[in-house]
Amino acid sequence: AQTxxxxxxxxxxxxxxxxxxxxxxxTSESDYYLFWYKQPPSRQMILVIRQEAYKQQNATxxxxxxxxxxxxxxxxxxxSDSQLGDAAMYFCAYRVQGAQKLVFGQGTRLTxxx
Amino acid sequence: GAVVSQHPSWVICKSGTxxxxxxxxxxxxxxxxxxxxxxxxxxxxxMATSNEGSKATYEQGVEKDKFLIxxxxxxxxxxxxxxxxxxxxxxxxxxxxxxxxxxxxxEQYFGPGTRLTVT
Numbered sequence: 001a002q003t004x005x006x007x008x009x010x011x012x013x014x015x016x017x018x019x020x021x022x023x024x025x026x027t028s029e030s031d032y033y034l035f036w037y038k039q040p041p042s043r044q045m046i047l048v049i050r051q052e053a054y055k056q057q058n059a060t061x062x063x064x065x066x067x068x069x070x071x072x073x074x075x076x077x078x079x080s081d082s083q084l085g086d087a088a089m090y091f092c093a094y095r096v097q098g099a100q101k102l103v104f105g106q107g108t109r110l111t112x113x114x
Numbered sequence: 115g116a117v118v119s120q121h122p123s124w125v126i127c128k129s130g131t132x133x134x135x136x137x138x139x140x141x142x143x144x145x146x147x148x149x150x151x152x153x154x155x156x157x158x159x160x161m162a163t164s165n166e167g168s169k170a171t172y173e174q175g176v177e178k179d180k181f182l183i184x185x186x187x188x189x190x191x192x193x194x195x196x197x198x199x200x201x202x203x204x205x206x207x208x209x210x211x212x213x214x215x216x217x218x219x220x221e222q223y224f225g226p227g228t229r230l231t232v233t
Contacts, residue, residue, distance in 0.1 A: 033220045045224035
């Protein structure tokens with residue numbers, strides 16, 4: 001079974017500092033996609049960043065970057081220069097190429113301390 | 115970008131009644147839509163996958179007769195909670211697959227969610 005594990009239920013960081021959220025996944029597939037979604041208090045799910053498994057280069061979106069380690073099945077999210085608006089639940093998700101289901105991790109609640 | 119809406123955003127109903135939640139793709143056609151349920155401080159739990167023009171595929175443990183899903187058009191899917199009870203109170207989120215010409219990124223576009231409270 002494909003599973004996604006986020007081992008940090010809660011994290012906190014000082015404003016302007018850097019924080020890394022962990023995610024590991026279990027799969028026997030070779031072609032898949034990985035995502036980080038943000039769910040702020042409004043509860044609207046927002047795509048933060050995505051990574052295609054066939055790409056070795058780590059994805060980057062402004063202050064957000066990932067460390068994708070395919071062999072280790074690890075997909076961590078680094079947030080640089082943390083801002084108050086980054087406070088949210090963050091979900092790691094996985095989807096096999098060609099499959100319909102998106103598999104979510106348990107989530108990490110991120111608090112930004114001013 | 116692709117926008118998905120849900121209506122209503124919050125609904126309160128009495129135990130034993132039915133309530134319908136709508137999910138619409140506003141600026142694209144969605145052949146596949148998904149319905150999730152989310153309890154407080156928990157992750158999203160997939161309830162069913164809805165393909166336009168065919169019966170929904172329900173996840174194990176989800177009652178098909180209680181959670182009726184209809185995907186009659188390429189822009190609308192509905193979730194009807196029948197004979198609702200307080201334990202059905204939850205946050206329901208729909209999502210849709212982007213159109214093929216959006217690129218092969220396989221992310222889903224999410225609606226804003228519907229809070230259901232059954233009294």
